[in-house]
Amino acid sequence: MKSLSFDKVNGFAGLLFIILGGFFAVQAYGLDLGTAFRMGPGYFPLVLAVILIGLGLIVLIQATQVSGEALGAVAWRGMLLILPAPIVFGLTVRGLGFVPSLFLTALVASFASTRMTILRALLVAAAVTIFASLVFIEALGLPFRLFGPWLGY
Template sequence: MEERFWPFYVASNGDGEHMKDLSFSLRDLICGVLFIFIGLFFAIQAYGLEVGTALRMGPGYFPFVLAGVLILLGIIVVIQGTQLQHEPMGPIAWRGMLFILPAPILFGLTVRGLGFVPSLFLTGLVAAFASTKMRPGTALLLVGGLTLFSVIVFSYALGLPFRRFGPWLGQ
């Protein structure tokens, strides 16, 4: 038995369930095109800035890289929006959004006052609890290792000039 879905025909398995939904995901198409346009906008805005090289980055390097990543992401989303829709999306992960989305904002608000080390530790700790499977001891070990690794790489290996501990902690 075939049922007509504009502009495609969809085969049915006899139980009233569709085996494959050949419809396009309008939401994915719109989001992908929006990503592409935003990426193009920022690439155009950064056009007048000196790009430099990967070792000697100019002020336009990072905006161009981010614009390129956003354009690439938009292309991927558009392609996915035109693919066969095999199964509906699962439930929204509200817990993940509640912990992941504010984490970078928390880092931005505390990095100048607390310094890099405590801000990164606090941000990682907040983000770690986005998963219901994360236990406090595991989170502390994971975030401690991440913080130590980040300090070694960014502070010592790359020599980036930032405060490890900020004025809110008496430093």
């Protein structure tokens, strides 16, 4: 037996494809499959999901054969602060209104960089909020409330 060398990048990629393919396959199997003549809502997705699982397996097998580049640095701090930014906006835009919600969004995203100081972050967030309010609400006339019901408006 060969010593077990395992290429992380391809290994994870293969696993990810298999997991995602598995999810779609299980979901599609629960739908009406129909026949090739009159395909049900599950037919085409099931075929695709099986193909995806198959491709994932090939990638996984390749991972044990050749080793490629390393994974490299991962932006953990970035993920922790950039990804929640749109979620914050989605959760608060109706309740707080456009202005406070956008300010929060920009503020959260600002701290993704290690170079950001609190004062700079506040300044950037404030500037973005003012600019966006002028452009999107005043000039383009998007139908957003500037301040929402949570603040008593």
